[in-house]
Amino acid sequence: MATDVKAAVFEVPALTYAYEALEPYIDAQTMHLHHDKHHQAYVDNANAAIAKTPELAGKSAEEILANLSAIPEAVRGALRNNAGGHVNHSMFWAIMGPNAGGAPTGAIADAITKTFGDFAQFQEKLNDAGVKQFGSGWTWLALGSGGLQVLSTPNQDSPISQGLHPILGNDVWEHAYYLKYQNRRAEYLKAWWNVVNWNEVNKRYAAALKK
Numbered sequence: 001m002a003t004d005v006k007a008a009v010f011e012v013p014a015l016t017y018a019y020e021a022l023e024p025y026i027d028a029q030t031m032h033l034h035h036d037k038h039h040q041a042y043v044d045n046a047n048a049a050i051a052k053t054p055e056l057a058g059k060s061a062e063e064i065l066a067n068l069s070a071i072p073e074a075v076r077g078a079l080r081n082n083a084g085g086h087v088n089h090s091m092f093w094a095i096m097g098p099n100a101g102g103a104p105t106g107a108i109a110d111a112i113t114k115t116f117g118d119f120a121q122f123q124e125k126l127n128d129a130g131v132k133q134f135g136s137g138w139t140w141l142a143l144g145s146g147g148l149q150v151l152s153t154p155n156q157d158s159p160i161s162q163g164l165h166p167i168l169g170n171d172v173w174e175h176a177y178y179l180k181y182q183n184r185r186a187e188y189l190k191a192w193w194n195v196v197n198w199n200e201v202n203k204r205y206a207a208a209l210k211k
């Protein structure tokens with residue numbers, strides 16, 4: 001008897017704003033390709049790995065990433081990359097929006113000032129980590145036991161796998177910026193602050209503080 005294991009486990013979340021809503025900072029064509037094609041591929045690959053591994057059915061992507069060493073070796077690499085890609089991008093769409101940007105608000109504003117001196121120094125630190133990430137990866141603000149920290153990760157590696165809670169992150173894969181910015185990653189990183197949705201970042205910070 002063939003078992004039907006085609007049921008999707010993970011799904012790409014729909015954008016809560018239009019593809020062109022982040023113009024002129026992120027162009028609509030990049031958003032279409034990035035959300036509909038790249039993120040979908042991570043989801044499809046993660047679901048294929050789960051389908052081959054019945055003991056993982058029902059686990060959240062975050063649970064998988066939090067304890068990669070417990071994942072069967074045959075699918076560990078695939079899930080590190082693709083469950084990682086799914087979680088990273090799901091956050092990415094949520095923390096951006098139209099009519100956003102500007103200085104941070106709420107509790108995250110105070111925490112950024114306390115940790116990094118001021119918003120400008122924090123931006124510089126995050127941008128610098130993004131510029132220096134060799135090849136593909138992400139630049140992050142994450143909460144750990146020592147408080148807030150900036151870090152970068154290669155590929156689709158998640159701070160969750162280091163025991164950290166990602167609060168905010170920018171994608172420095174070329175697919176995130178190449179159509180509009182070509183090789184000018186630093187320019188993209190600078191422009192990206194104009195689309196950061198601080199309300200959503202505050203929600204993630206509040207949730208991370210409770211974990």
Ligand code: MN
Binds near residue numbers: 034
């Ligand atoms: Mn991406």
